[in-house]
Amino acid sequence: MAAAVPSIESAAVGAAAEVLRFLSGPPKQLLIDGKWVNAKSGATFETINPANEEVLALVAEGDKADIDDAVAAARRAFETGRWQSMGPHQRARYLLKIADLIESHGEELAQLITLDNGKPIAESISEVGRTVDTFRYYAGWATKFYGETNPSAPALFNYTLREPVGVCGQIIPWNGPLSTISWKIAPALAFGNTVVLKPAEQTPLPAIRVGELICEAGLPDGVVNIVTGFGPTAGGALAAHPNVDKVAFTGSTEVGKLILQASAGNLKRVSLELGGKSPNVIFPDAPLEAAVAMSATGVFRNQGQVCCAATRMFVQERIYDEFADRIAAKANEIKLGAPLDRTTTMGPLVSSEQHERVLGYLKLARDEGAYAKAGGERGPQPKGYFVKPTIYTQVHNAMRIAREEIFGPVAVLIPFKDENDAVFQGNDTIYGLGAGVWTRDLSRAHKVARALRAGSVWINCYGLIDPISPFGGYKQSGFGRELGPQSIDLYTQIKSVYVKL
Ligand code: NAI
Numbered sequence: 001m002a003a004a005v006p007s008i009e010s011a012a013v014g015a016a017a018e019v020l021r022f023l024s025g026p027p028k029q030l031l032i033d034g035k036w037v038n039a040k041s042g043a044t045f046e047t048i049n050p051a052n053e054e055v056l057a058l059v060a061e062g063d064k065a066d067i068d069d070a071v072a073a074a075r076r077a078f079e080t081g082r083w084q085s086m087g088p089h090q091r092a093r094y095l096l097k098i099a100d101l102i103e104s105h106g107e108e109l110a111q112l113i114t115l116d117n118g119k120p121i122a123e124s125i126s127e128v129g130r131t132v133d134t135f136r137y138y139a140g141w142a143t144k145f146y147g148e149t150n151p152s153a154p155a156l157f158n159y160t161l162r163e164p165v166g167v168c169g170q171i172i173p174w175n176g177p178l179s180t181i182s183w184k185i186a187p188a189l190a191f192g193n194t195v196v197l198k199p200a201e202q203t204p205l206p207a208i209r210v211g212e213l214i215c216e217a218g219l220p221d222g223v224v225n226i227v228t229g230f231g232p233t234a235g236g237a238l239a240a241h242p243n244v245d246k247v248a249f250t251g252s253t254e255v256g257k258l259i260l261q262a263s264a265g266n267l268k269r270v271s272l273e274l275g276g277k278s279p280n281v282i283f284p285d286a287p288l289e290a291a292v293a294m295s296a297t298g299v300f301r302n303q304g305q306v307c308c309a310a311t312r313m314f315v316q317e318r319i320y321d322e323f324a325d326r327i328a329a330k331a332n333e334i335k336l337g338a339p340l341d342r343t344t345t346m347g348p349l350v351s352s353e354q355h356e357r358v359l360g361y362l363k364l365a366r367d368e369g370a371y372a373k374a375g376g377e378r379g380p381q382p383k384g385y386f387v388k389p390t391i392y393t394q395v396h397n398a399m400r401i402a403r404e405e406i407f408g409p410v411a412v413l414i415p416f417k418d419e420n421d422a423v424f425q426g427n428d429t430i431y432g433l434g435a436g437v438w439t440r441d442l443s444r445a446h447k448v449a450r451a452l453r454a455g456s457v458w459i460n461c462y463g464l465i466d467p468i469s470p471f472g473g474y475k476q477s478g479f480g481r482e483l484g485p486q487s488i489d490l491y492t493q494i495k496s497v498y499v500k501l
């Protein structure tokens with residue numbers, strides 16, 4: 001596709017010199033078998049700065065033919081033992097090297113995240129930090145995943161080996177364009193697999209820069225391949241590929257179902273981290289100031305484009321009005337604006353599609369009779385995909401705005417009577433990713449944490465994620481647990497060996 005040559009200085013206004021250097025020049029390429037190449041079709045697509053709607057760079061548009069090449073390269077790298085037989089200490093060293101390189105290019109990567117995705121720079125800096133932690137965490141696991149010896153009959157010796165799954169197709173979204181790379185690549189590599197990564201078309205740039213750093217770290221060719229492109233073409237080809245052993249996906253529940261169908265052809269392993277509509281339950285004895293502040297962060301961070309965002313706030317009737325006043329005031333304190341400006345606390349949504357989608361839900365909220373206690377409309381900026389942080393009251397749990405994932409800075413406040421009512425309403429959803437409980441009553445906190453059907457529960461806090469602990473969904477929020485030692489199960493398989501003595 002012919003496209004105007006982007007004016008980088010204007011599209012990336014305020015960015016550092018090394019970022020401008022990265023953005024200028026020829027279109028970004030695919031990383032296949034250790035080399036940077038154009039898409040076979042020659043096609044490219046534009047990646048946009050959502051804060052000013054200008055083109056940041058042209059990027060190779062990979063499709064099935066490029067996925068075929070990337071999978072073949074990953075297969076060779078796996079079968080030749082180029083990676084696995086290097087041994088755990090050496091693999092750990094490579095992961096540590098990648099972590100060091102990401103850390104030392106932290107400011108540059110943070111700016112690239114912010115330019116491509118729109119989140120405020122402070123949030124991108126913290127995303128870089130979490131990414132580095134995750135690579136280091138899995139570097140440690142490379143030397144610590146064990147088989148077992150089993151109590152077999154005297155004339156037999158039986159033991160198990162933990163072996164890599166093989167070639168992993170990894171499809172990631174745009175909301176955490178750097179951190180989701182570490183959630184996927186780091187455990188896959190630690191346990192000896194090879195990878196084909198398909199970044200989201202809205203935010204390809206952080207992945208491409210990480211690809212360069214991976215090359216700089218000196219990983220053997222074909223161990224990590226990166227194919228940028230669109231979902232139905234590049235992503236679909238990867239999910240359906242007969243020579244891919246496992247697919248790991250983060251994104252919408254809708255596409256998660258397609259991935260599962262596509263995987264059936266060769267029965268590849270699947271892990272899915274999907275959407276959410278997470279309940280955050282506030283009891284009258286909650287530490288109210290902290291509850292207001294962290295619930296606001298829990299729903300507004302990353303413009304609300306977070307799978308476990310605290311979008312359904314269940315507030316006990318007696319404190320409903322006070323909580324609503326206070327969280328609406330917090331929403332109104334948020335400074336919406338240019339995300340590279342360090343005083344900005346909320347940037348634009350990622351794309352015009354996401355903007356339209358969220359504005360559609362704001363209209364639906366009016367039609368359903370909700371009251372916008374804060375926000376409820378697009379931002380005042382003439383350019384960019386801004387939406388004001390929004391709090392709705394006069395909502396009940398059966399309304400569509402309380403049931404569907406909006407993926408924008410929008411919370412609904414729903415009253416409840418007592419503990420049972422809170423748990424019942426909280427669980428009345430097709431999703432089960434995150435949940436919050438705010439109370440000073442210790443036994444109630446733990447009881448409610450048990451009763452809520454969600455993969456992560458936060459008591460008197462919200463949205464904390466640490467690579468030491470597993471993350472994933474109940475119900476239609478997906479299956480499989482990433483992070484923590486649980487990802488050993490995602491990226492290894494077990495072989496049982498019998499020896500006749
Ligand atoms: P999406 O699920 O379509 O995209 C996520 C990734 O999947 C991207 O890399 C995309 O290229 C790829 N993809 C899309 N269609 C595919 C297919 N048929 N086969 C293989 N890969 C495919 O999400 P989208 O369209 O960007 O956002 C729509 C909604 O999805 C959001 O409004 C939000 O509700 C939800 N979402 C949830 C995320 C999460 O973290 N759980 C992340 C992104 C979106």
Ligand code: MG
Binds near residue numbers: 255
């Ligand atoms: Mg989509």
